[in-house]
Amino acid sequence: MINKTLKIEGMTCASCAKAVERATKKIDGVTESNVNLATEKLSIHYDESKVTVEEIQAAVEKAGYKALSDAVIKTMKIEGMTCASCAKAVERVTRKLDGVAESNVNLATEKLTIRFEPAKLTVTDIKKAVEKAGYKAIEEETSMDTDKQKKDQEIQSLWRRFLISALFTVPVFYIAMGHMVGLPLPHSIMPMTSPKAFAFIQLILTLPVVIVGYRFYTVGYKTLWRRSPNMDSLIALGTSAAILYGIFAVVQIFQGNTHYVNNLYFESAGVIITLITLGKYLEAVSKGKTSEAIKKLMGLAPKTAIIIKDGKEIERIIEEVEVGDVIVVKPGEKMPVDGEVVEGNTSVDESMLTGESIPVEKRIGDPIIGASINKNGSIKYKATKVGKDTALAQIIKLVEDAQGSKAPIAKLADVIAGYFVPTVIVLAVISGLAWYLTGQTAIFALTIFISVLVIACPCALGLATPTAIMVGTGKGAEYGVLIKSGVALETAHKIQTIVFDKTGTITEGKPKVTDVVVSTDIAEDELLQLAASAEKGSEHPLGEAIVKGAEEKGLAFKQLDSFKAIPGHGIEVKIDEKEVLLGNRKLMRDRNISLGRLEETSDKLAREGKTPMYIAINNEMAGIIAVADTVKENSQKAIERLHAMGLEVAMITGDNQRTAEAIAKQVGIDRVLAEVLPQDKASEVKKLQQEGKQVAMVGDGINDAPALAQADIGIAIGSGTDVAMESADIVLMKSDLMDVPTAIDLSKKTIRNIKQNLFWAFGYNILGIPVAMGILHLFGGPLLNPMIAAAAMSLSSVSVLTNALRLKNFKPLF
Helix, strand or coil, X not given: CEEEEEEXXXXXXXXXXXXXXXXXXXXXXXXXXXXXXXXXEEEEEECCCCCCHHHHHHHHHHCCCEEEECCEEEXXXXXXCCCHHHHHHHHHHHHCCCCEEEEEEECCCCXXXXXXXXXXXXXXXXXXXXXXXXXXXXXXXXXXXHHHHHHHHHHHHHHHHHHHHHHHHHHHHHXXXXXXXXXXXXXXXXXXXXXXXXXXXXXXXXXXXXXXXXXXXXXXHHHXXXXXXXXXXXXXXXXXXXXXXXHHHHHHHHCCCHHHHHHCCHHHHHHHHHHHHHHHHHHHHHHHHHXXXXXXXXXXXXXXXXXXXXXXXXXXXXXXXXXXXXXEECCCCECCCEEEEEECCEEEECHHHHCCCCXXXXXXXXXXXXXXXXXXXXXXXXXXXCHHHCHHHHHHHHHHHHHHXXXXXXXXXXXXXXXXXXXXXXXHHHHHHXXXXXXXXXXXXXXXXXXXXXXXXXXXXXXXXXXXXXXXXXXXXXXXXXXXXXXXHHHHCCCCEEEEEHHHHHECCCCEEEEEEECCCXXXXXXXXXXXXXXXXXXXXXXXXXXXXXXXXXXXCCCCCEEEEECCCEEEEEECCEEEEEECHHHHHHCCCCCCCHHHHHHHHHHCCCEEEXXXXXXXXXXXXXXXXXXXXXXXXXXXXHHHCCCEEEXXXXXXXXXXXXXXXXXXXXXXXXXXXXXXXXXXXXXXXXCCCCEEEEECCHHHHXXXXXXXXXXXXXXXXXXXXXXXXXXXXXXCCCHHHHHHHHHHHHHHHHXXXXXXXXXHHHHHHHHHHCHHHHCCCCCCCHHXXXXXXXXXXXXXXXXXXXXXXXXXXX
């Protein structure tokens, strides 16, 4: 099963998005299909053994739209071409490459323009293919984001269409309506004296508006024909009815029936198309602003890198840097890719990715994050991750996936949008006929028909959720809070209980030896030496603390004769013919080893928040080594903030009850889950869920992964393991627990914004359609003019987008 994102062209409203989803979900092998109207992208999950991308694209095309893979355009200078056959050869070899959508060579300029999927193909692959054909490709320009380029072109095209429409609509409107309010009109086109000229000039001026707005008709009627009508279908039907009736009236006027001069509807058609085009333009501009977070992230990466090749410094474009390349970075420059320092030392500003303002010291062997800024020293580092594998690329992918995903709240809007347009068409026909059959004129019935069609556009409905999710997830990324899906964003606001892992989450995760207590005639240093020798190969933080404590005292490590790990309890080793047990109280209890006089000492250490590690030699209690883990600076503040938000806070740990309670008291934890084995963390989370609570789990280690997956929301600390981050729904790039309340606050504000958007979108249609159907007129009120309906419809989409953009003002309160 694979996930793929395709760009969908030709969508105009929520009904279009629903039609694409419907068409793709029918394909055998597709398990999930979601369309985001705001990003105009289809996120599809399918079995590649059953269905191909081409088949998915064909299904989308059959539904009346176009599906394109995310691609970039490169322009390259080709050296060595002498004739048209050379150009053809370069085109042929590049078109054969997997991932190339288009490849064209211009012999006159000696340039190759190639569109390809960067996920499947690199610039180096293209250059190698050209070289194999006997030519040389040199990159001239950096890659262009085709999506952004198309968006800008679309915005310019809409503005141009609006200006042309307005240029012809204003005179039509003036001629048709001006004389009614006493505005001067030339005698040659006055309706009473020159009805033919009056009618004909309106027809002539309206035709360019219809031609400029041709897409409303081509798309509208095509989707209507395919039984999945959309917003364009409503506009096409409404304005076509007005124009066709107008043409009929012109014919009647030319035949001498001059009373039809009062029944022309050209100005309504022109104004509707012009206003909706303006609405579309404003919508496109607003939609462009919602994806600014992604643009900012993409802009962080440098375009080139200086690499060492055969002892020389060579500048390469970022796409050509390979794993293993040694990169030189001078002070003030950005790190091109992820890697590991091999020479020099410096401090690095990683704030753009982690949000951590203090520069991080880097020495040989330390990791480098691509796009971070080298502050004060020249270093050389080896590239370990390039292209789509870098941390920055992964973050961009994470944010893009989240922006393309759907929150459960969106499904309600989707279901309604799927039935909405056909229902509106039926309502428009019924209401128009009803008025006509009850004695009203054909013009009155036509006004009702057009008004209902035009006011009921479901655009606002389709944009209400995705735009808020895009801005919300983008804003989170800005503050180092990566929300991986719309579902996570929505669920976070319902959380009632937050469970924190103790070690590395509430505490620093870097414990130190604080006490060494002996019960026999063994010396303290000897006990520490035995314990450290036993723990030398351990990855447990407490074991590492004991090893570090021995190293600080300069103690030599002894050779182990045998080693056995006892998960969740401790270890059993053999050193110098001695059987040594090292672990928690459970281990001693299981082996029937009495703590003797050390029990009181052990309890005292635990009350102080220290973790006692018990050591038995040859089944006799030998002593205790106490290890303490310091609490993170912001842990208490974060827990106070969560309490202020009305949330219960729990802590889960493998430590003994008393140690855990001491830490819990220190930071203000409500509920302590102590002595929990790693494999039982998930079941403890499940128990809380069985109490009817929505639970979030915050952790950083591999052993937290099952609990993170079990929780309603898994929150991983960014400094944690890849496994934990993979299992989580939200990733905190900083190791700062203050970001937990930030994530929940952002979720609450985003969901509130979505609800506001849906309220306005639904409310607008619930109020607008009955008014358009003439309900007010029944009680002596006014009739809704189709032009007013068009203006209101355009404003509804723009108001929803504007409301979503208010989220851009979000700032953490703490």
